[in-house]
Amino acid sequence: MKLYDWHIAPNPRRVHIFLAEKGLNIPLLEVGDGFVLKQDYREKFPQAMVPILELDDGTIIGEAMAICRYFEAIHPTPPLFGTDPESIAQITCWENRANEECFLAAAEVFRNSNPNFADRSLPGFADKLPQIPQLIERGKTRLAQFYKKIDGQLKKYEFLAGNTFSAADITCLCAIDFAGWVELGADSPLAQDCPNVQRWYKEVSSRPSAQA
Amino acid sequence: MKLYDWHIAPNPRRVHIFLAEKGLNIPLLEVGDGFVLKQDYREKFPQAMVPILELDDGTIIGEAMAICRYFEAIHPTPPLFGTDPESIAQITCWENRANEECFLAAAEVFRNSNPNFADRSLPGFADKLPQIPQLIERGKTRLAQFYKKIDGQLKKYEFLAGNTFSAADITCLCAIDFAGWVELGADSPLAQDCPNVQRWYKEVSSRPSAQA
Numbered sequence: 001m002k003l004y005d006w007h008i009a010p011n012p013r014r015v016h017i018f019l020a021e022k023g024l025n026i027p028l029l030e031v032g033d034g035f036v037l038k039q040d041y042r043e044k045f046p047q048a049m050v051p052i053l054e055l056d057d058g059t060i061i062g063e064a065m066a067i068c069r070y071f072e073a074i075h076p077t078p079p080l081f082g083t084d085p086e087s088i089a090q091i092t093c094w095e096n097r098a099n100e101e102c103f104l105a106a107a108e109v110f111r112n113s114n115p116n117f118a119d120r121s122l123p124g125f126a127d128k129l130p131q132i133p134q135l136i137e138r139g140k141t142r143l144a145q146f147y148k149k150i151d152g153q154l155k156k157y158e159f160l161a162g163n164t165f166s167a168a169d170i171t172c173l174c175a176i177d178f179a180g181w182v183e184l185g186a187d188s189p190l191a192q193d194c195p196n197v198q199r200w201y202k203e204v205s206s207r208p209s210a211q212a
Numbered sequence: 213m214k215l216y217d218w219h220i221a222p223n224p225r226r227v228h229i230f231l232a233e234k235g236l237n238i239p240l241l242e243v244g245d246g247f248v249l250k251q252d253y254r255e256k257f258p259q260a261m262v263p264i265l266e267l268d269d270g271t272i273i274g275e276a277m278a279i280c281r282y283f284e285a286i287h288p289t290p291p292l293f294g295t296d297p298e299s300i301a302q303i304t305c306w307e308n309r310a311n312e313e314c315f316l317a318a319a320e321v322f323r324n325s326n327p328n329f330a331d332r333s334l335p336g337f338a339d340k341l342p343q344i345p346q347l348i349e350r351g352k353t354r355l356a357q358f359y360k361k362i363d364g365q366l367k368k369y370e371f372l373a374g375n376t377f378s379a380a381d382i383t384c385l386c387a388i389d390f391a392g393w394v395e396l397g398a399d400s401p402l403a404q405d406c407p408n409v410q411r412w413y414k415e416v417s418s419r420p421s422a423q424a
Contacts, residue, residue, distance in 0.1 A: 061305060074297045084285070093273060121350075122354070132347065
């Protein structure tokens with residue numbers, strides 16, 4: 001199998017960290033080229049999103065969390081999506097919140113402000129899609145609310161979905177570091193009054209997997 | 213346990229259909245009141261989103277798919293999130309696409325055009341969040357692309373994530389019917405040149421669970 005990768009991009013990083021936590025090494029194929037995806041990749045996969053996992057029989061699995069759940073199923077240890085009904089549910093919930101409320105909010109700010117994405121305000125569109133400047137401010141509002149929300153959760157638990165490190169922490173770390181690209185990350189004013197976020201961020205960032 | 217429900221809303225419907233497919237009956241507590249959530253619910257859950265599952269010990273599980281994965285874990289039959297690594301991955305992938313590319317796109321159009329949501333352009337915000345009219349057009353573009361994408365997938369497979377009905381079909385049906393609220397559903401011009409979407413829509417809509 002091989003993983004089509006854009007190494008600096010935040011979505012593939014979710015898979016890198018996940019694989020590092022599992023102790024797995026999967027062959028990577030870099031398909032990024034500066035601010036765009038290489039042309040042969042865009043021709044092979046017109047949706048033009050990363051990461052994609054290609055199995056040896058040619059089966060294609062898209063989406064970071066789908067790839068992670070694939071590896072969870074074939075290498076269950078250590079478990080990163082829960083082990084009982086409640087942990088399974090809480091990890092799904094917080095992973096989804098980190099994605100929708102932080103990752104997508106950071107993407108809103110980044111894609112609608114960066115001049116390199118002037119006609120590409122959403123990933124996965126072949127046709128031009130203009131930027132919407134109002135989404136920058138809205139994205140900041142969403143991120144500020146997200147930091148407050150998870151600060152309350154991290155006051156109660158060591159990690160985002162409970163007292164065990166999980167896929168929810170991975171998505172959240174990648175999302176917050178992505179917000180850092182537009183200076184709205186963990187060291188920004190948005191998060192400075194969130195002591196539990198600071199404690200958690202320091203802890204998950206210092207895990208070896210964070211460098212994967 | 214009980215499920216806090218806003219019966220007409222599209223997110224709770226994902227859980228209703230899921231439970232019906234499992235043959236489960238869970239006590240529902242209606243918390244919707246016209247176009248808003250009841251005040252006592254908003255006070256108890258300031259995030260003010262539905263659905264929420266409350267277990268008998270007071271544990272709270274938010275997010276439609278987290279609730280569904282909870283029930284999958286305690287009632288595995290019939291399986292709706294896959295049974296082997298590949299089906300687990302494909303269902304996660306297509307459920308996520310249906311959510312991000314269709315459900316959220318429909319929400320963009322609805323929330324930014326409906327006068328009842330003038331200051332509530334995103335769910336879950338206590339403070340006012342103004343509408344962004346450009347998101348209406350962008351949402352239509354996203355929906356049009358989504359119909360084309362799943363038409364290709366449904367040409368190859370009976371259901372969205374393969375030849376077995378799954379949680380991906382549930383999210384997709386709820387998302388498309390939500391798009392119907394703003395006249396961009398399966399019977400709209402956006403989907404009329406997608407014969408495989410039409411075939412699939414007729415099939416999943418006629419399952420008894422669709423009326424749940």
